[in-house]
Amino acid sequence: MTGIKIAIVCGASCGGCDVSLVNLNEKLLEIAEHAEIVFWHTATDFKLEDLEKVDSIDLGIYIGSIRTEEHLELAKKLREKAKYIVAFGSCACFGGLYGLGNLSEKRELIKTGYLETPSTENPEEKLPGDKITVDSIDITLPSLTEWNMPLNKVINVDFYVQGCPPLSQSIEGFYRLVKDYIEKGIVPERGVAVTGIKTLCDICKRKKPEKIVIKKFRRIHEGPVDPELCFLAQGIICLGPITVAACDGLCINANMPCRGCLGPPPDIIDRAGKFISTIASLVEIEDEKSLSDEELMNIVQKIVDPLGTFHRFTFASGIFDKKQEDVEE
């Protein structure tokens, strides 16, 4: 099979995923031999018309989350044309870091970003969606969608490649997927994460005590960190138990706890909910009876920012994916 068409579309993304794609190095050339890249607006000068012109695309790769009307349009157009859609990177899969933007209303975000920050100079108070004239050309920045969304809330997604950005196993899994498709025309079952389902704790080589007991929560900057010992055993929050291991433990090898960029294994519905269960259970385990109920609750509530920590990359795909309005009257 020769000459498949690939389109790479970029939504709300930092560009790291594009770099990660380029990091395929020679493998990218192998792919390029059998494939034609019909759209990749981060790499070369493609316009939306170029995507519209193509009759059909075999593989559509979407990078980033959905945050503007333009992203929405691009994603829908891509779904229309593409046989298979790959959500590439944690933003496309779960909403990513940008998902935490859902803790603020759209108008608050725009106000801060376009009017209030000290480095902003916007005397006419032009906001996304307003027409601006530059050198007698009218330009309109796309307006923001109400909320940040992962790709699968907008269109059907066939495959997920997690990671922020996807590295090692993720990117290899992705490469195999594309290669098998090019050479043999086979595709795995839909919805499969190409990264596998093992968690980081499964592959972690740090020493783990028989029982992990947390007496006190500690943040990474508070005192020395034992590079050999499990982070949780030291009272440092590490998202290893609920994170897919497709990173070869880059962070934990550098003595930094896992932040969970690869997302949860597939059987977890809400990551924060699950991790609340995990982390709270470890507090003073088997020694609870020496403390009063209030003392125990106090230790657990010492965790700073549970939402931002447990849901750092996945808030937009959680059970509650946005700020709720439930104020006491």
Add this chain to the structure above:
Amino acid sequence: MTDNHEPKIVAFLCRWCAYAGADLAGVSRLEYPPNITPILVPCSGRIDPQFILLALKNGADGVFIGGCHTPNDCHYISGNYKALKRYALLKKYLEQLGINPKRIRLEWVSATEGAKFARVIKEFTEELKKLGPLHVR
């Protein structure tokens, strides 16, 4: 908020204490509001915070958790402590989410405390009536 709002409460009750307490309240003919939907779980330590989030998302105005008294009543030795610690953290999480943490309530109810069960359900229902319906968006 509205006076005639009847809150929906999902009540996770442990098989050994709280559910038996609810049973006792029933056979003792104690009156308490019919707003709860009891769900029998083997132990309060079996209640995954995801269950509570799903309940709130899917129409419950409040979630009640009933377990055995600390320190020594739990049939599985420390399940009630697991529930307690998760509950404490979940409250903080809900606050960050913008959901009033009073919408979840944990109580220890033993098998002999039918009266307590009726009382806390009554209190909780009143509290939720004051809070009004939970509008999920």
